Amino acid sequence: MKKNSMIKNSSFSLISTKKIIQMNNIWTSYDSKIFVLKGINLSIDRGTNYAIVGQSGSGKSTLLKLMNGMMLSSKGTIKIDYVMPDMNDKKFKKMMHTIGYIPQSLGLIKNITVLENILIGALPRLSKIQSFFKRFPEHEIQEAKRILKLVALSGKENRKVYMLSGGEKRRVAIARALMQKPTILLADEIVSELDHVTAHEIMDLIADAQKRMNLTAIMVHHDLQIALEYADRVAVIKEGKKILEIGVEGETIVDFQTGDMSAEEIMEMYSDDSQK
Ligand SMILES: Nc1ncnc2c1ncn2[C@@H]1O[C@H](COP(=O)(O)OP(=O)(O)OP(=O)(O)O)[C@@H](O)[C@H]1O
Numbered sequence: 001m002k003k004n005s006m007i008k009n010s011s012f013s014l015i016s017t018k019k020i021i022q023m024n025n026i027w028t029s030y031d032s033k034i035f036v037l038k039g040i041n042l043s044i045d046r047g048t049n050y051a052i053v054g055q056s057g058s059g060k061s062t063l064l065k066l067m068n069g070m071m072l073s074s075k076g077t078i079k080i081d082y083v084m085p086d087m088n089d090k091k092f093k094k095m096m097h098t099i100g101y102i103p104q105s106l107g108l109i110k111n112i113t114v115l116e117n118i119l120i121g122a123l124p125r126l127s128k129i130q131s132f133f134k135r136f137p138e139h140e141i142q143e144a145k146r147i148l149k150l151v152a153l154s155g156k157e158n159r160k161v162y163m164l165s166g167g168e169k170r171r172v173a174i175a176r177a178l179m180q181k182p183t184i185l186l187a188d189e190i191v192s193e194l195d196h197v198t199a200h201e202i203m204d205l206i207a208d209a210q211k212r213m214n215l216t217a218i219m220v221h222h223d224l225q226i227a228l229e230y231a232d233r234v235a236v237i238k239e240g241k242k243i244l245e246i247g248v249e250g251e252t253i254v255d256f257q258t259g260d261m262s263a264e265e266i267m268e269m270y271s272d273d274s275q276k
């Protein structure tokens with residue numbers, strides 16, 4: 001029996017890549033002298049949760065900045081859904097609106113309300129005039145309120161952001177990113193510095209949004225433990241190099257970059273982290 005009847009008619013009009021992000025031999029430098037990323041190769045499957053962990057200064061935030069076009073690599077190629085991330089490229093500029101980026105500093109506007117911050121995610125969909133006067137159509141306001149509920153902030157829509165707790169601020173940043181109707185969510189250490197319970201609440205929230213929206217989530221974490229709990233794949237970065245890529249299947253840690261580290265070294269790294 002034929003598997004795909006479309007082949008006969010050869011009437012394909014769309015192509016989709018399973019690897020939504022591909023990085024090939026990426027080298028990056030801020031000052032053209034020292035490379036902060038050195039030969040990174042990675043590919044991320046659409047709809048998965050991919051985590052990046054590593055010590056401070058290892059290059060995690062830089063990796064995310066390359067994925068949303070804020071930085072360009074010095075060498076190597078990056079493709080996001082076939083498009084090279086470059087703010088000067090029209091095709092990428094359009095795509096950028098569907099990449100929800102939550103920087104390490106969250107990037108919220110502290111003296112405006114929760115709802116106003118969330119609505120910022122809808123700005124790219126507004127006309128120039130609507131955008132200039134921040135005149136949001138009713139359906140966008142309703143959408144913002146729906147997302148507000150999703151992130152469990154109902155009743156706080158009119159509160160100024162500076163009055164919120166750390167966990168609540170993170171919920172607002174997630175809501176603003178979801179308001180973009182993203183296909184990719186980049187989150188830089190969104191649960192670091194939070195207590196265990198709140199960190200898990202925030203991670204559950206993202207996992208839930210991911211299922212609802214078929215989102216690819218790429219998240220930087222400080223600890224390996226929480227990364228392995230939620231991610232399909234975890235890349236470990238050390239001094240600008242990807243030294244390991246692992247995932248969990250049942251009770252086993254699966255090594256997808258076999259050869260670079262011994263089994264003992266990997267288990268040691270995991271047990272160091274789980275003792276925290
Ligand atoms: N704007 C910048 N100009 C020059 N060097 C930078 C800049 N931003 C980062 N770096 C350097 O690049 C390296 C990687 O930084 P990056 O912010 O990616 O690390 P990180 O892994 O995210 O660290 P952290 O866990 O502390 O956030 C560091 O040595 C840092 O000092």
Ligand SMILES: [Mg+2]
Pocket residue numbers: 060061062104188
């Ligand atoms: Mg960082």
